[in-house]
Amino acid sequence: MAELVERRSIDVVPDEERHGTAFSQFTLWLGANLQITTLVTGGLAVVFGGDVVWSVLGLLAGNLAGGAVMALHSAQGPKLGMPQMISSRAQFGVKGAVVPLALVIVMYIGFFASGTVLAGQAVGELTHLGDVTGIIIFALVTAVVAAIGYRVIHTLGRVASVICVLAFLYLGVRLLGKIDLGTVVSENHSFHLPMFLLAMALSASWQLAFGPYVADYSRYLPRSTSGRATFWWTLGGTTLGSQWSMTFGVLIAATAGDAFVDNQVGYVVGLGGTGLIASFLYFVIALGKLTINVLDTYGGFMSIVTSVSGFRGQKEVTQRGRSLYIAGIMIAGTVVALIGRNSFLDSFKDFLLFLLTFFTPWSAINLVDYYLISRERYDVPALFDATGRYGGWRWQALTVYGIGLVAQFPFLSTGFYTGPLVDPLGGADISWIVGLIVPAVLYWLISGRGRDTGTFDGAALPEQGAAEASLSR
Template sequence: MQDKYSIDWVPDSARHGQPFQQFTLWLSANLQITAIVDGALAVVFGVHGITALLGLLLGNVLGGAVMALHAAQGPRLGLPQMITSRVQFGVKGAALPLLLAIFMYLGFATTGTVLSGQAINRILGTDGSPVGMVVFGVITGVIAIAGYNVIHKLGRIASVVSVAGFGFLAWRLLSAHPLDTLLAGPDGDIGQLLLAMSLSAGWQLTFAPYVADYSRYLPADTPTGKVFWPVFLGTAIGAQCAMTFGVLVAGAGGSFIKNQVGFMGELAGPALAMVIYFAIVAGKLTVNCLNAYGGFMCSLTIVSGMNGARSYSPRTRQLVIALFIMLSVVLAVFASHDFLANFKNFVLLLLVAFVPWSAVNLIDYYLISRERVDIPALYRADGRYGAYNRPALISYGVGILSQVPFISQAMYTGFAVKLLGNTDISWIVGLLVTALVYYPWAKRTTQVPAAMIFPSR
């Protein structure tokens, strides 16, 4: 069944599914090659192997918990994740984080298309051509247009394929290299630990803007814990397994960072290289569908904030998804290696925008509104939530500015970074400062309904 409600509220009659499906979806979304690269980067940046594993684990647990708290909103509200930002930012004010989310989705979709295109080219024997990227874009478009249920089914299949494929690669790696050799290096310190935490926590926070899109069809009476735990365990276990493999691969040396897909094929051996290429494509396909679907949701949510629309026709949804995927494929085809590196850094900097957004959204939902939302008012700029909400917008801006001295990226390094051993803790600062500014202000000014107000249909 296609997701016919798009950005609209999902009525009880259309609710279905089981919480365990959340586990397989987010397990497969994390068991993929880009997460492996993220783990490997910790070692590339100089973090000791064991310190990297511990830091990545702490970041996945903390970031995964924040992400799963967003997922738990889905069944109760029956709404896409980012449209709930209108409760805090106002019907039109929510366009700012929505626009930034679209850029983030596009960036990850582009890099995912490059990697999957390389794997498909090796399967088809068309190395060096754009054929693989185009094929991957077409497959992504078909599944993303099919919608919610098909994406969940893909997640279940991809989780099995990814576990088998990457489990085999881990066995091959450990057979060729002793574990103590893979984790060798100078002793780690607190700065290295925080750096590894930043890599994995930042990874988890990229899912926060759309995680509830895939839990909102669950029955409205699904307990919060039955949503939180499958999502948390799926995303944390999947990411930690992939990133652990990345740490071990980086410890082995070789050409992985420069040629991820080729390295994986060589590690598998000639007989099974094709199977691993299929596993790479399956893992990236799941998360790329999430990116395309999320980009479509955010695009139509921005438009609806201006014209008051509650839903869109299937043709409109198909057109927006197709345009999003076409743009990501074009960027992937024409992007130089330098462009991809710079664009990835740009996407990582966009995480600065989602840390304060996450703080505002979670504080409002769990501590201020306490799950009481006027859903019809989300579609009217003259309603309860207004066009723009000053406390959220100002707190959001303060949260972003508070992170600037602590950012450590290729495009910019803050003055406080050296004092912290060249460690980026901007996301920790952003969460705390935004919470401290927003909570007391919103507590005094927010008009919370006495109970949930649902559409009259």
């Protein structure tokens, strides 16, 4: 057991502790996306007015676009050997990175809560203890697995990918035996641009929300791991898993009506059968949600430690500290889950689009800096030194980030705010497209010319020593 418990937190993973292959990213992200919340996300495209054919195509477009951005973040892991948000210090400064990190932590708690609502229903039915007890049990199991860390998380992903594939195949056969697919498709294929773009935004936001932590799960791969292999296996797993689940959700939402809206977990299980089959499906729902909720909890732990260490200068966390951080995330997420469990669908849709607004500018800045300006080389020791190369606050990046946020507001459409340019576009929400393009271009124009391009030691990792010294930016 002691060997399974992870010792690393935000510190760099040395070469001798690296292991695995890029294929591990495929199984992890396939298992993380073949689950009930992804299904519900796809169903939202229909629940809020979309048709079947164009909702599926819109979801596919968003999964590919958002998944490509997410996979580019994943490819940073083997190269840098550190959590995703630590690399943000190269753009925002050692302390300035706390600005997007604060929103990332809110995201993790929100996703923990939304996942725990649905998984808690499954656990409650499986144990006959009710939703509230099911939510608490599920939250505790999530915290324990997250505290153990990286190896168990990847093992969980592999197991979940196999079991969930089998379960989704079975449910797909049951659904197709219950509905007339030809009729459903033929009666639901009218193109409506705003609904198509809503479907794109839902799936793109789903993928982009993985960006702040995706490299956390590729950082233990050997440094020799191909960046292209990491990119394609990540993209393949996350796109296949999410599109499969979301398409299933579209078909269910289009044919089940209020039965799905009122009780997502109950309807999906009822589709599969009763007795032992129903118990197995409740277990599958809980297992699928456990995979993604552990990722959210682990990522939340990394983000909190990154925020604190930016001001305290620490690189490592004790096992006791790790447990306390994870317990805090679990408690906060559980409280939100218990409060919001009766208004899940409306709240979740707005939450996804809210997240999209704040994470697209961060992704744009991080990727432009890493791939185009820094060309995949960072001064790693300086990422932990507020007086070093990257400084405490990098106001250029923070300003661009703010402009990227503001630029999206006129195009944003959520339940609590609609921008002035949404109606002229027929109700379409294109804020996430604006949020990627505007800050990417601005950051390239401002930082591409002004960034220090001198040499520095230990560009890739401090443990490499002289072999990687004096790399140019």
